[in-house]
Amino acid sequence: MSVWETNLKKLELKRIIREPHNEDIRALERNTVQATAHNLIASLSSEYCFVYDNEHLGPNLDLCVAFRSSDGDEFTCCCFVLPVTTREQRSWLERWVPASERGKATLETLVVIGCRSGRLRVLSIAEASEILIISHEAGKPLSAAEACTAVDLHAVADALGIRAVGAHPSREGVFASASGNGVCVWQLLGGHRHVQLIGRVHLERPTALALSPEDALFVARTKPSEIRVWQLRFEESTWTGPAEAPGAESKVLQGRLAELDGGRLLAAVASTVEVVRCGPRGLVVKTSDSLRYLDYEKGTDIWNQSGRGERVIGLRGSGGGCGAIDVALDEDHIGTAVDPGLVCVATDAGVIHVYRLEDALRVASVVVPRLRHQMGSCVFGSRGESLIAAHAQLIYRLQAVSDDAPASEMNR
Numbered sequence: 001m002s003v004w005e006t007n008l009k010k011l012e013l014k015r016i017i018r019e020p021h022n023e024d025i026r027a028l029e030r031n032t033v034q035a036t037a038h039n040l041i042a043s044l045s046s047e048y049c050f051v052y053d054n055e056h057l058g059p060n061l062d063l064c065v066a067f068r069s070s071d072g073d074e075f076t077c078c079c080f081v082l083p084v085t086t087r088e089q090r091s092w093l094e095r096w097v098p099a100s101e102r103g104k105a106t107l108e109t110l111v112v113i114g115c116r117s118g119r120l121r122v123l124s125i126a127e128a129s130e131i132l133i134i135s136h137e138a139g140k141p142l143s144a145a146e147a148c149t150a151v152d153l154h155a156v157a158d159a160l161g162i163r164a165v166g167a168h169p170s171r172e173g174v175f176a177s178a179s180g181n182g183v184c185v186w187q188l189l190g191g192h193r194h195v196q197l198i199g200r201v202h203l204e205r206p207t208a209l210a211l212s213p214e215d216a217l218f219v220a221r222t223k224p225s226e227i228r229v230w231q232l233r234f235e236e237s238t239w240t241g242p243a244e245a246p247g248a249e250s251k252v253l254q255g256r257l258a259e260l261d262g263g264r265l266l267a268a269v270a271s272t273v274e275v276v277r278c279g280p281r282g283l284v285v286k287t288s289d290s291l292r293y294l295d296y297e298k299g300t301d302i303w304n305q306s307g308r309g310e311r312v313i314g315l316r317g318s319g320g321g322c323g324a325i326d327v328a329l330d331e332d333h334i335g336t337a338v339d340p341g342l343v344c345v346a347t348d349a350g351v352i353h354v355y356r357l358e359d360a361l362r363v364a365s366v367v368v369p370r371l372r373h374q375m376g377s378c379v380f381g382s383r384g385e386s387l388i389a390a391h392a393q394l395i396y397r398l399q400a401v402s403d404d405a406p407a408s409e410m411n412r
Helices: 003-008 087-096 099-104
Strands: 011-018 027-030 040-044 048-053 062-068 075-081 110-115 119-124 129-135 162-167 174-179 182-188 195-202 206-211 216-221 226-240 249-257 264-268 273-278 282-287 290-295 325-329 341-346 351-356 362-367 378-380 386-391 394-400
Touching (some): 027 378, 282 325, 341 378
Parallel strands (some): 195 249
Antiparallel strands (some): 075 110, 206 216, 226 249, 273 282, 282 290, 341 351, 351 362
């Protein structure tokens, strides 16, 4: 049994945090793009974005930074984005950091927040401030005057709101956003105060998206309910920004979207897809009542091919109505024949189920005490040593406890 599974079977409730706003938490997102910042977790409501440290500041979940919407706009979704390394930063890494450790260096952490108005906000955790505001519909950053303009949500069409954002797991500064009218793929440039539009897909009613390490863009839509895929193409070039931009000249990967005529149909689904996440071999797809694992190339169900006998993990029978899902790599199985992935699902019965991506077998079920209503989002810790769940205005932190821990500690 791996360390992951051992830890997940010993989780106990350690702390409950009440966030200081009068509405439900909309989403939890874990930083999966920076190896040394996997401990960071973002919590989102319509007005606030809180970023927590799940490991480095002690045994509890600690608040690092709090952002608040100051112009009347509402937050809808968020993701962590891999920062762009400028020429100066690369020189510093090459001079002072051993080659074997450069991939672990964390120079900055960025969060992109989608808003109801169709704006995208790029937040810097290091600076604790908003560093860029982008218009999804216009396909460009807002000017200083436009960024300061208050948002009149009564005049904003529902189709303009950002419904999903997703970051590329390995391309610096690359992320995608979806509104009711289509999907844009972006890349941040030197200093993160500039951005270029890589490509736009005109697609009605997208609901979820994900970018894979192989530069594929997956978009789920409704009416018809289907998942389509586009291939990103990247070519390295030199970008020179304004003279006042720090690290103005830097190498960037200019990308473009292929198959702009509508992309390739990956799979047709029976109901609206609510969440998609990229796993080691395929796409984890969550609908209102089921969870599926689809092959990247053919869209066929991997669990059915592995001999499970069922095409989906049914969610209604286990509580149903779950919030977002989280997919994590089990490092003990990387490089082996085993698919090194785990997925957790929170249900409305107050239970979080953890499944193995290799064969869809349940490896752990965690009961959250005091919880009797529908769960929200849930995310893993970096080694399965913790599990964070959101419900209403509360965040629950469950932590793996050693076998010799005193009983008083178990209930703290």
